[in-house]
Amino acid sequence: MRLPAALALSLLAAAPAGAAPCGGSFAGFLKTMQAEAVAAGHDPAAAARFFGGARQDQKVLRADRAQGVFRKTFIDFSRALISQNRLVNGRRNAKKYAGVFARAQRDYGVSRGILLAFWAFETDYGAVQGDHNTRNALLTLAHDCRRPQIFQPQVMAALKLYELGEFDLNTTGAWAGEIGMVQMLPRDILERGVDGDGDGKVTLKTSAPDAILSAAHTLSMLGWLPNQPWLQQVVVPAGLDWAKTGLGTELTVADWARMGVRARNGKLPKGTLPASVLLPQGRKGPAFMVFPNYRVLFEWNKSFVYVTTAAYFATRLEGAPPYDAGHPDPQLSLAQMKDLQRKLAARGHDVGKVDGILGAKTRAAVQKEQERLGLPADAWPTAGLLNRL
Template sequence: MTAIACSALALFSISTATPMQDAKAQAGSSFESYLQQVRQKALQDGVRAETLDQVLPGLTYNPRVIELDQSQPGGSMDSAIPPFAPYQRRHITAVRIDNGKAAYRRLIAKLIDVERETGVPGPIIMAIYGKETNYGSYMGDFDIPRSLATLAYEGRRRSLFEPELLAVLKLIDKGVPQSALKGSWAGAMGMPQFLPSVYLRLAKDGSGDGYADIWNSEYDAVASIANYFVNSGWRRDEPWGIAVNVPSSLDRTAIASKIVPTRCPRVFGRHSQWKSMAEWRAIGVVPATGKSLDSDMMATLLEPDGPGNRAYLLTGNYRVILDYNCSNFYGLAVGLLADEIRS
């Protein structure tokens, strides 16, 4: 075949490719080019070339991950906030409570040791465990390096996901088996659903074998959750909050917070000013049950379903729960589930 004939055949092959095939080929090429950029950054961060040569060539683009990411609800400050009560019924079920109590009993010796060391109560740890992975029964089955590479490459939130991709490469470089790295489509892993960067900073070996195996060891998961809370400022012997009754005469404009939150404004914007328990009692906000908080303990008021419905006074430790997941519904569900597990 002549050179001209070969060229003509090549042109014919290109011209008959479908637009979808061309797009896929271009995407694949661009994805591989992006991974080469990641490789250089990882090398600069100290990841060994052998590790990168083992991991990066096997990664492929996962369109399903992008579909899931783009389908996440946004929500603005002006959009309607749904009521908490239905969420509470769905997430604090009798089954979840019973399973939490069983897990608490199973791990009680370890939880006592962890609380003694860190001040984080066992029921709070169990509530996080239950909320995140239903006590380890479902941790996700997405390939973490592939998901993070896809999300970082797509670019919409590269500033979030590229550091996590670099972190998971470091994690593999430190000896965590790549085969163990399964989790959510967004990169959260193991029983506590840690992102790779969080694992590198805060995962703890709770079993004494030298490896923080948050995928298979409940002892390691428990110790790691507690360490996360300590790092976020958990205060020993301070409850997360308490249900309260609010008088119909309460002037809510007088207690509205004057601080404009820079972090999670949609969440913290619903909280009142900070007042001591003595100050709350003085204006008629009192515990709904026999429980109470110390008179000098500071708390904010949250009425998740509006005036006339169940309200809560929330301490600084509630803010620590929000550091795990910045959602009032999440924070309340963890606190209330912990109370049920403790009872």
């Protein structure tokens, strides 16, 4: 049976997270972690079983170091992820678990579309949850010196789940230790997990109700505004002040409406709601109005393209039509993007790492330079901008 959340978390808080030395002998590291666990109040016999037989997983280290450069545009990425099969299965699951989604809406104010979208993208509705041994993955990353302060507390959380009977030592998941249909780390499961099927446990690998309600609770704790929209397709006028677009500017829906922005289908939400107009591929591509709940999604995943695609897919699952792709200017090549970032940095802009990725900092810098040069400031880098710089 699950312990009260306060008690479970107090055990985690007592652990000297990150105190075990990273690197060195893996066997010695396991002994140190086991001693820390017992000192923090974990059951000695459970700790001995949990750490005994654990193995370092070289595949996890290779996966951690091989994370690729993420350069797909919104249109390319969304077309790759949003298949007819995912739409059909999403609507089928919406009907199958209608009562659970109604509870998520009632208790947390989170709409079924968002929950279905993340369920689909994370694991194809539970079909592909990862095949890495979770205990070994967490211990491998906790021992590695890149991010031990993140993963050593996750090891202690996994141990607590094991003591609760909610974590099997043969549990498998993603290479970074995420578990279950909506891919949550052990500490998040302890803090935000919900027993949706009433069996007294939170089992995200096998229980769709647990996964759905745990995801809803997570979004609620991250700041989701109950029963509020997150994204809507819009049509923007040709004469819009493009410098006002992007996540850096937030006006009311009524303000945007006065500037000629209108819903592509249906009506815009109430006029007092804060909103930004988002042009993922510039003024010639698709256009969306996004609301405060859209920004909450970045707490789940940091990628702009991933979040925007998930938010859009959620609207499709709730009946919205496909977006109008328009005819955006071509994406710069990797070499061109890196050249652009170097030139922006030379002009004093903070673009972060010169990696060829159009992230938030690069978008902001592009928009400022477009405005300075008298170009349409829609934050989409073009060959023309690169030549002007």
